[in-house]
Amino acid sequence: IPRPSNSFILYRSHQHSAIASLYGHLPAMSNSAISKIASMMWQAEDPRVKARFAAKAEQTKLEHLMRHPDYKFKPK
DNA sequence: ATGAATGAAAA
DNA sequence: TTTTCATTCAT
Numbered sequence: 001i002p003r004p005s006n007s008f009i010l011y012r013s014h015q016h017s018a019i020a021s022l023y024g025h026l027p028a029m030s031n032s033a034i035s036k037i038a039s040m041m042w043q044a045e046d047p048r049v050k051a052r053f054a055a056k057a058e059q060t061k062l063e064h065l066m067r068h069p070d071y072k073f074k075p076k
Numbered sequence: 077a078t079g080a081a082t083g084a085a086a087a
Numbered sequence: 088t089t090t091t092c093a094t095t096c097a098t
Contacts, residue, residue: 003093008082013094020095031095035080042082061084073085075091 001071004064007050007057012038014053 005013012035019034042050064071 003084003091005093006083009094012081016095030079030097032078032080032097034095035082037081039081057083073092075086 001068003073004060005057007053008038008042010056010060011042011045011053015041 015038016034019037023033023037
């Protein structure tokens with residue numbers, strides 16, 4: 001049972017397709033490069049959009065709690 | 077398994 | 088305060 005995604009991870013997933021289709025044919029455009037781009041977009045992003053993803057992260061978090069009431073994050 | 081990033085949660 | 092692990096998928 002996986003952890004709930006945070007706001008940035010949600011944002012990255014959301015933008016992944018778009019970024020991949022823009023740069024996808026370039027061999028240097030790996031997922032790590034996409035992460036860098038997503039990061040810049042994230043920093044530059046409209047605060048309202050950030051807020052929307054923050055809200056989505058909360059939603060996801062609560063959803064996770066509902067579905068998996070006894071889940072505990074246990075780093076090694 | 078690694079790389080890349082941000083952030084929540086645990087240690 | 089530092090570490091882990093969530094997402095993604097070609098190497």
